[in-house]
Amino acid sequence: MTIDSKSVTPLFEPWRLNRADLSNRMAVAPMTRISATPAGVPTDTMVRYYERFVQGGFGLVITEGIYTDQAYSQGYTNQPGLSNLDQAKGWRPVVHATHAAGGKIVAQLMHAGALSQANRYRSETAGPSAVQPKGQQMVFYRGDGPYRLPRAMSEQEIVEAIDGFAQAAVFAVEVAGFDGVEIHGANGYLLDQFLTDYTNFRTDGWGGNIAGRLRLSAEVAKAVRRAIGPAVAVGLRISQGKVNDFTHKWAEAEAGAATVFGTLGAVGLDYIHITEFEAWKPAFSESGSSLVKLARESNPTLTIVANGNLHDPDRAKQVLRDGADMVALGRGALANPQWPQRVKKGQELDKFDSALLSPLATIKPSEVVL
Numbered sequence: 359m360t361i362d363s364k365s366v367t368p369l370f371e372p373w374r375l376n377r378a379d380l381s382n383r384m385a386v387a388p389m390t391r392i393s394a395t396p397a398g399v400p401t402d403t404m405v406r407y408y409e410r411f412v413q414g415g416f417g418l419v420i421t422e423g424i425y426t427d428q429a430y431s432q433g434y435t436n437q438p439g440l441s442n443l444d445q446a447k448g449w450r451p452v453v454h455a456t457h458a459a460g461g462k463i464v465a466q467l468m469h470a471g472a473l474s475q476a477n478r479y480r481s482e483t484a485g486p487s488a489v490q491p492k493g494q495q496m497v498f499y500r501g502d503g504p505y506r507l508p509r510a511m512s513e514q515e516i517v518e519a520i521d522g523f524a525q526a527a528v529f530a531v532e533v534a535g536f537d538g539v540e541i542h543g544a545n546g547y548l549l550d551q552f553l554t555d556y557t558n559f560r561t562d563g564w565g566g567n568i569a570g571r572l573r574l575s576a577e578v579a580k581a582v583r584r585a586i587g588p589a590v591a592v593g594l595r596i597s598q599g600k601v602n603d604f605t606h607k608w609a610e611a612e613a614g615a616a617t618v619f620g621t622l623g624a625v626g627l628d629y630i631h632i633t634e635f636e637a638w639k640p641a642f643s644e645s646g647s648s649l650v651k652l653a654r655e656s657n658p659t660l661t662i663v664a665n666g667n668l669h670d671p672d673r674a675k676q677v678l679r680d681g682a683d684m685v686a687l688g689r690g691a692l693a694n695p696q697w698p699q700r701v702k703k704g705q706e707l708d709k710f711d712s713a714l715l716s717p718l719a720t721i722k723p724s725e726v727v728l
């Protein structure tokens with residue numbers, strides 16, 4: 359695919375996320391690569407891997423999902439954490455390398471909940487209700503067979519999970535030096551398990567209608583903001599689809615989206631990160647608005663990051679026209695760590711080859727050389 363570089367200029371305009379000045383509108387989407395030490399400390403391989411995207415022109419890197427506490431948050435063996443000082447210090451070289459290359463970097467804070475496949479701190483899983491997750495564990499993250507049946511979290515455990523996000527955010531900003539944090543509210547993990555009608559049957563204040571089911575995400579956002587103060591970027595990622603239920607749609611459709619985006623617009627976030635399989639497509643019906651457009655209608659000023667099959671620059675520009683301020687690329691960035699530079703120069707883009715993530719999703723030697 360050859361690209362007309364003149365037609366992609368909006369992507370190359372600067373943007374500001376709270377106090378972080380970004381050189382352009384292109385971000386690397388969060389991608390778990392299970393390449394930390396068994397104790398959850400980032401490795402030199404990860405430093406080189408993240409640095410490469412900034413050298414390739416991405417203005418912002420969003421890290422892989424990082425676990426937040428030493429209770430139920432860890433999802434995978436060799437997933438990095440932000441749950442103690444060693445892990446937090448281990449992120450410093452990653453942050454330093456991306457800054458030195460002229461980029462900014464945000465830490466994605468993730469609680470796996472019922473989708474946890476391995477956790478060095480706990481032998482069981484926990485979620486909103488004792489509902490076995492759909493689907494099978496992910497083999498490329500060392501999973502095998504069905505997910506375990508989670509235990510329903512107590513009120514106290516929910517409070518501890520919120521505190522875990524807040525404490526991890528403090529580690530991210532004050533120890534590691536990240537430019538911000540992104541709360542992982544998407545893709546089937548804990549916060550999305552609370553939001554989802556078929557995994558949350560709670561009858562206390564953490565369940566019920568869509569507003570009740572969204573409450574945990576809102577409380578986490580508020581707690582993180584309180585913990586790190588007003589001057590650091592805080593985002594929240596949201597989706598309909600899940601790693602274990604790809605085509606899920608919110609039953610409340612556009613009215614639900616209005617509740618979700620209206621609520622998230624009032625909890626102190628700088629940005630909302632929306633991920634859909636094809637981010638430009640109508641969210642609920644054949645002809646309605648995309649989720650990006652619905653989020654923009656509810657939030658005239660919040661930054662909106664869009665993700666989902668946007669590696670074709672025309673698609674990326676289309677979501678900017680729909681109301682997004684930035685685009686995030688996942689597989690397109692893996693295939694083309696120099697995507698922004700290539701697009702600017704009108705060069706060919708490589709297609710993503712899933713062999714890169716096989717047999718495990720670990721960072722491959724080819725991904726740490728320029």
Ligand SMILES: Cc1cc2nc3c(=O)[nH]c(=O)nc-3n(C[C@H](O)[C@H](O)[C@H](O)COP(=O)(O)O)c2cc1C
Pocket residue numbers: 387388389390391421422423466542544545595633665666667668669686687688689690715719
């Ligand atoms: C290997 C891999 C790991 C991923 N890990 C995460 C993750 O840790 N957190 C997250 O929010 N999304 C994760 N995702 C989803 C991506 O951020 C993105 O939403 C998805 O790849 C779709 O975007 P794309 O079409 O640009 O690839 C992952 C995707 C891939 C391919």
